[in-house]
Amino acid sequence: MRASIRKDAQVQPLSRKEGPSRETKAKRIAYLFVLPVFVFFLVIVAYPLLSVIWDSFHDKNLLNTGDGSFVGLANYVEVIRSEYFVQAAVNTSIWTILSVAGEYVLGIIAALALAQGIRGRAIFRGIIIIPWVVPVVVAGLTWTWMLTPDYGVLNSWLVKLGLLDEPFYFLGEPDTALLSIIIVNIWRSFPFYTITLLAALQSIPRDIYEAAALDGIGPIGRFFKITLPQLKGVSIVLVMIHIIWTSINFDFIWVMTEGGPVHSSETLPIMIYRFAMQELNIGLASALASLLLAFMIIGFMMYYLYLNRESDHREGM
Amino acid sequence: MVESKRSKRVQKLVTYVVLIAFSLFCLFPFLWMVITALKPAEEVRSTTPSFFIENPTFENFLHVFWNTGFLTYFKNSLLVGVTATVLALLFSIFSAYALSRFMRFKGVKLVSVTMILSQMVPPVLLLVPLYIIMMRLGFLNSHISLIVAYTTFTIPLCTFMLTSFFSSIPIELEEAAEIDGCSKVGMILRVILPISIPGIVSTSLFAFVNAWNEFMFGYVFINDDSLRTLTPGLSLFKGLYTTDWGSIMSASVMSVLPVVILFLYLQKFLVEGMTAGAVKG
Numbered sequence: 001m002r003a004s005i006r007k008d009a010q011v012q013p014l015s016r017k018e019g020p021s022r023e024t025k026a027k028r029i030a031y032l033f034v035l036p037v038f039v040f041f042l043v044i045v046a047y048p049l050l051s052v053i054w055d056s057f058h059d060k061n062l063l064n065t066g067d068g069s070f071v072g073l074a075n076y077v078e079v080i081r082s083e084y085f086v087q088a089a090v091n092t093s094i095w096t097i098l099s100v101a102g103e104y105v106l107g108i109i110a111a112l113a114l115a116q117g118i119r120g121r122a123i124f125r126g127i128i129i130i131p132w133v134v135p136v137v138v139a140g141l142t143w144t145w146m147l148t149p150d151y152g153v154l155n156s157w158l159v160k161l162g163l164l165d166e167p168f169y170f171l172g173e174p175d176t177a178l179l180s181i182i183i184v185n186i187w188r189s190f191p192f193y194t195i196t197l198l199a200a201l202q203s204i205p206r207d208i209y210e211a212a213a214l215d216g217i218g219p220i221g222r223f224f225k226i227t228l229p230q231l232k233g234v235s236i237v238l239v240m241i242h243i244i245w246t247s248i249n250f251d252f253i254w255v256m257t258e259g260g261p262v263h264s265s266e267t268l269p270i271m272i273y274r275f276a277m278q279e280l281n282i283g284l285a286s287a288l289a290s291l292l293l294a295f296m297i298i299g300f301m302m303y304y305l306y307l308n309r310e311s312d313h314r315e316g317m
Numbered sequence: 318m319v320e321s322k323r324s325k326r327v328q329k330l331v332t333y334v335v336l337i338a339f340s341l342f343c344l345f346p347f348l349w350m351v352i353t354a355l356k357p358a359e360e361v362r363s364t365t366p367s368f369f370i371e372n373p374t375f376e377n378f379l380h381v382f383w384n385t386g387f388l389t390y391f392k393n394s395l396l397v398g399v400t401a402t403v404l405a406l407l408f409s410i411f412s413a414y415a416l417s418r419f420m421r422f423k424g425v426k427l428v429s430v431t432m433i434l435s436q437m438v439p440p441v442l443l444l445v446p447l448y449i450i451m452m453r454l455g456f457l458n459s460h461i462s463l464i465v466a467y468t469t470f471t472i473p474l475c476t477f478m479l480t481s482f483f484s485s486i487p488i489e490l491e492e493a494a495e496i497d498g499c500s501k502v503g504m505i506l507r508v509i510l511p512i513s514i515p516g517i518v519s520t521s522l523f524a525f526v527n528a529w530n531e532f533m534f535g536y537v538f539i540n541d542d543s544l545r546t547l548t549p550g551l552s553l554f555k556g557l558y559t560t561d562w563g564s565i566m567s568a569s570v571m572s573v574l575p576v577v578i579l580f581l582y583l584q585k586f587l588v589e590g591m592t593a594g595a596v597k598g
Contacts, residue, residue, distance in 0.1 A: 049438060109335065145565065276448070285444075
């Protein structure tokens, strides 16, 4: 970067008689302004990213028992063959798909309700955003408390309503642990969808709706024929971002179950943590991280291709 | 207009029912948190939990406040959060200015793309190398590691938010300042920043809440109890005071309170920022 600045500084004075031109000065300032940020990224994002990939092919661990030699794909093979890998991959998919689907449904319902011109909107909006502001740890602890079998309020309600015969240890049973965390995750994350979709809803021109109402299309018809298509662009971005954010989420599951009982709520990020911080095996942790990274890149490429196809389609019309 | 008054009224009623249901769903866990925090131990450990508190008490709060690491964690979180926010803002103001005025330069565009990409790299994938980097630099078990990580990971969003605010400032204002002999930095400090105060407030709020709520780095980088931040500290409460939910909930109340108050107070800014960030990012 610095080289390019110097080069410009040398070339420019040739074309103009004296001193650096206004444009060169502007460029120098612009580069100076973005330089610190760029350095941060090289050190804290780019370098670590490359070293993850590098380490994934080497025998390395934090106790210095690994000799750091090149081992080819051995780490990858070991990760894939490890006892809980398949289960963690399946759990990650369930966790991601159910969370994002639930969040989107709740998000759009709340957004539609908030978009109606009614009194007290601002208050409702304020209340609905609150879960999103709360630290994940606090959300996790509060729900863990509400779900406890002995004194938990939810269990007591379910028993009173006759839905359960006796209190159930939702977070302690392999069948329900992951599902319970998914519900809590939906509770915390849907407000983000609501706010974003609300902004998008408010930018849909009102006269489309009035025209449709004139044509005798009811509220439900209007929702499917106008609202949903109008929200398509925002929704795709929203869902894409959340698929990534959710699939790599670490803290929710860690705070509530640490991946247990018996690995039943363990997802791939939890597994990375386990490899790295409990088994201290950098090679394995890096191989798993690289695998996730590869999945993400494939996902992005598919998204990108999809976007391209869409725009081609539009140009073709 | 076109629809009958009656169907309008039904629609309104449905809207209210939906919104009230959502509000209960969103608020109940907090309500329960506060109720539990105010209950004495016997009432917390009741098999028939009720909304009504027979003998409300601040016992739990006082216990958490004086006999646990809560106060230390709180101070640490405040220190790390504020420092990271100030740093992120400092860097973001200049990079955002460059992004809003000098996108025509290739280098600036490159940085902008780098930021978008880096925002998509999940921190958990970088956990291992970052841990090793911090270890080598001797930053493990010190607040520097957290400050560096939080600053870096909030810079992209801060920059994008500020860029959208700066872009709306007419360039003539700058030209006038420049004619008066102001340097670029002086111009940013004296002209751009004063007009963008709402943007800066919402951006710093965002950065602070991000740092305040972060868990993973705080959990992994810090081992020393006197340096621990609030979120990992709270999560360890669960192991230390397994059955003492009254204390855990009062600690939760106290750690949520600053964020919620900040938020309610500045709701308008935050919503604007969120949507700006969401649309841009």
